Amino acid sequence: MFFYIIRRINLLVITVTALTVIGFFLRSRVAGDLALEGNLFSNYFDYLMAIVQGDLGVTSGTGQPVLDEILIVFPATLELCFSAFILSIAVGVPIGTIAGMQRGSSLDSTIMGISLFIFSIPVFWLASLVMMYFALNWNWLPVTGRLNLLYEIDSVTGFMLIDTLISDNPHSQDAFYDALKHLLLPTIVLATVPTTEVIRQMRNHVSDVMKQKYIKAAASKGLSKTEIIMRHVLRNAIPNMIPHLGLQFSTVLTTAMVTEAVFSWPGIGRWLINSIYQQDHAAIQGGMLTVAIFVVTANVLTEILTVVINPIRRKELYAQS
Amino acid sequence: MALLDIRNLTIEIITPQGTLKAVDKFNITLSDGEVRGLVGESGSGKSLVAKAIMGITKDNWRVRADRLRLGDIDLLNLTPVQRRRVMGKEIGMIFQDAAAHLDPSEKAGDQLAEAIPCDQFTGHFWQRFNWRKKQAIALLHKVGVKDHKRVMNSYPFELSEGLCQKVMIAMAIAKKPRLLIADEPTTAMEPKTQNQILRLLDKLNKLSHTTILLISHDLETVSLLADNMTVMYCGQMVESGTRDQVFNHTHHPYTDALLRANPDFSQVPHKARLNTLAGQVPLLHHLPIGCRLGPRCPNAQKNCVITPPMQKVKGHMFSCHFPLNADELKGKKCQKK
Numbered sequence: 170m171f172f173y174i175i176r177r178i179n180l181l182v183i184t185v186t187a188l189t190v191i192g193f194f195l196r197s198r199v200a201g202d203l204a205l206e207g208n209l210f211s212n213y214f215d216y217l218m219a220i221v222q223g224d225l226g227v228t229s230g231t232g233q234p235v236l237d238e239i240l241i242v243f244p245a246t247l248e249l250c251f252s253a254f255i256l257s258i259a260v261g262v263p264i265g266t267i268a269g270m271q272r273g274s275s276l277d278s279t280i281m282g283i284s285l286f287i288f289s290i291p292v293f294w295l296a297s298l299v300m301m302y303f304a305l306n307w308n309w310l311p312v313t314g315r316l317n318l319l320y321e322i323d324s325v326t327g328f329m330l331i332d333t334l335i336s337d338n339p340h341s342q343d344a345f346y347d348a349l350k351h352l353l354l355p356t357i358v359l360a361t362v363p364t365t366e367v368i369r370q371m372r373n374h375v376s377d378v379m380k381q382k383y384i385k386a387a388a389s390k391g392l393s394k395t396e397i398i399m400r401h402v403l404r405n406a407i408p409n410m411i412p413h414l415g416l417q418f419s420t421v422l423t424t425a426m427v428t429e430a431v432f433s434w435p436g437i438g439r440w441l442i443n444s445i446y447q448q449d450h451a452a453i454q455g456g457m458l459t460v461a462i463f464v465v466t467a468n469v470l471t472e473i474l475t476v477v478i479n480p481i482r483r484k485e486l487y488a489q490s
Numbered sequence: 491m492a493l494l495d496i497r498n499l500t501i502e503i504i505t506p507q508g509t510l511k512a513v514d515k516f517n518i519t520l521s522d523g524e525v526r527g528l529v530g531e532s533g534s535g536k537s538l539v540a541k542a543i544m545g546i547t548k549d550n551w552r553v554r555a556d557r558l559r560l561g562d563i564d565l566l567n568l569t570p571v572q573r574r575r576v577m578g579k580e581i582g583m584i585f586q587d588a589a590a591h592l593d594p595s596e597k598a599g600d601q602l603a604e605a606i607p608c609d610q611f612t613g614h615f616w617q618r619f620n621w622r623k624k625q626a627i628a629l630l631h632k633v634g635v636k637d638h639k640r641v642m643n644s645y646p647f648e649l650s651e652g653l654c655q656k657v658m659i660a661m662a663i664a665k666k667p668r669l670l671i672a673d674e675p676t677t678a679m680e681p682k683t684q685n686q687i688l689r690l691l692d693k694l695n696k697l698s699h700t701t702i703l704l705i706s707h708d709l710e711t712v713s714l715l716a717d718n719m720t721v722m723y724c725g726q727m728v729e730s731g732t733r734d735q736v737f738n739h740t741h742h743p744y745t746d747a748l749l750r751a752n753p754d755f756s757q758v759p760h761k762a763r764l765n766t767l768a769g770q771v772p773l774l775h776h777l778p779i780g781c782r783l784g785p786r787c788p789n790a791q792k793n794c795v796i797t798p799p800m801q802k803v804k805g806h807m808f809s810c811h812f813p814l815n816a817d818e819l820k821g822k823k824c825q826k827k
Contacts, residue, residue, distance in 0.1 A: 388574065392574075429676035
């Protein structure tokens with residue numbers, strides 16, 4: 170177990186190093202000043218040292234350090250991604266389980282048909298559509314942004330839902346609900362694609378588990394169908410699904426950038442798009458590095474998590490090593 | 491009184507190539523407290539019968555029967571929920587291939603505790619948790635597991651096949667069932683454990699008056715325990731009777747071949763051919779018409795293309811046009827079905 174985690178972390182370090190190499194060449198190509206002095210290796214070493222110390226350079230747009238700006242915008246993106254993930258799991262797991270239990274039935278094909286339909290809707294179009302109906306036509310939810318400008322909330326964690334709760338503003342409760350309202354539409358839009366993926370994975374894994382002999386044995390113990398699902402089916406199906414979810418994370422981050430642009434969400438996607446418009450190379454390079462490191466770390470963490478919670482995977486591990 | 495009464499059980503498997511009759515008009519009657527052996531080669535449909543009794547069928551099976559009763563309960567007319575309750579209370583099943591029948595993601599002890607029904611519990615509710623654990627340990631000791639702590643804290647893949655089988659047996663007897671179906675309970679075990687398990691089954695039968703349907707391919711094993719036995723070939727019942735009737739007054743050529751397949755090596759000459767039936771069990775796709783043993787039977791004649799009727803002489807049932815030891819049948823009342 171310990172060696173497995175070490176191996177995974179090792180992989181993480183190597184991948185991140187490779188990413189910094191790419192970042193370094195990006196930077197030395199555009200900002201000629203670095204390439205002039207010293208040789209390539211000492212330059213790269215300096216660059217690496219700077220990154221370790223948190224120095225990603227200075228944006229040409231505002232003159233602020235890149236890291237400071239990223240620390241403001243990245244939590245907004247993460248908040249959006251996490252809420253979308255939670256929503257897609259909360260919706261996808263039950264629906265996928267129902268479809269998997271009755272694989273081949275008309276209910277199953279209906280669910281799979283609808284999820285394929287939703288999967289094929291372009292995100293930017295869906296975003297403008299829900300915005301038009303829910304926000305503009307019916308006035309149920311705010312149109313864009315993260316929080317009503319009336320509230321003044323200090324950024325502590327960068328996560329608006331947490332910040333509004335811990336803030337000592339007298340209206341922090343209202344601010345929390347307001348933040349929740351602002352979060353709702355982008356979350357729904359962002360959650361559509363991962364939800365269909367969760368449904369598909371869940372259906373496949375549940376129907377696989379249902380064919381196993383131990384489910385028959387559990388039925389012969391006299392357990393009811395609900396007991397079998399809760400105690401045997403889900404606990405075998407969900408651990409198998411987690412690595413697939415980890416792979417979804419990069420897709421969600423990409424989709425989040427489009428969603429942010431439509432909803433004017435002050436996240437890293439919108440920030441990066443602006444940097445590209447302004448040809449702000451330090452910001453592009455810093456943002457790319459942050460997102461990439463985050464995705465790689467998330468993947469490694471899900472892999473470790475899978476092994477920690479799933480005894481079957483642990484067995485495979487021992488047999489191999 | 492008959493505990494389990496099955497008449498004309500037919501199991502068909504629906505495949506893209508057509509419907510296959512895996513079990514054809516199978517009859518069995520188990521009286522309360524008896525040990526019945528169900529013998530046949532692998533693929534003869536023994537396990538299918540067991541699964542049909544338990545009601546754990548697959549979607550592509552069609553199970554039909556004229557009668558399927560457990561005591562005074564008609565299993566055919568129950569809703570799935572009622573049937574599951576009856577099964578959970580009255581019938582325990584020891585599955586073949588025990589390791590695959592244990593949930594790989596849950597510790598063996600927890601799975602065993604799950605099989606212990608709550609209604610056996612008397613006492614205060616706060617004692618319940620401890621009670622379950624104690625019961626589970628007691629059950630493990632009962633099936634001959636000494637190191638209960640290790641077994642309870644292990645995942646099924648960490649246990650040997652024999653230990654899995656013992657956990658499986660403990661789970662099956664946890665609910666104190668009236669009928670215990672043991673599907674090849676000793677196949678994966680070394681002889682010592684095998685004897686242990688057989689003794690355990692015998693004890694269960696003698697002390698708790700549990701009726702046991704012992705399914706095996708090994709006539710020898712079954713004869714150690716069973717009072718009555720039923721022999722199956724290719725989904726058809728070929729002979730059924732008491733141990734003495736089947737062993738010493740064999741009427742069906744297949745039973746005879748099975749008996750002779752266990753040679754007594756003190757009498758077999760050097761380098762002699764062992765007694766086997768020529769050919770092999772036909773595939774389900776290519777079943778012969780009439781008596782399914784027909785093509786392999788040493789006594790087969792023209793009539794054998796017609797399915798022989800079940801004949802009953804003093805409780806000894808067999809289905810053969812040309813029974814062995816036919817002179818024993820002379821003068822006896824023969825009932826044809």
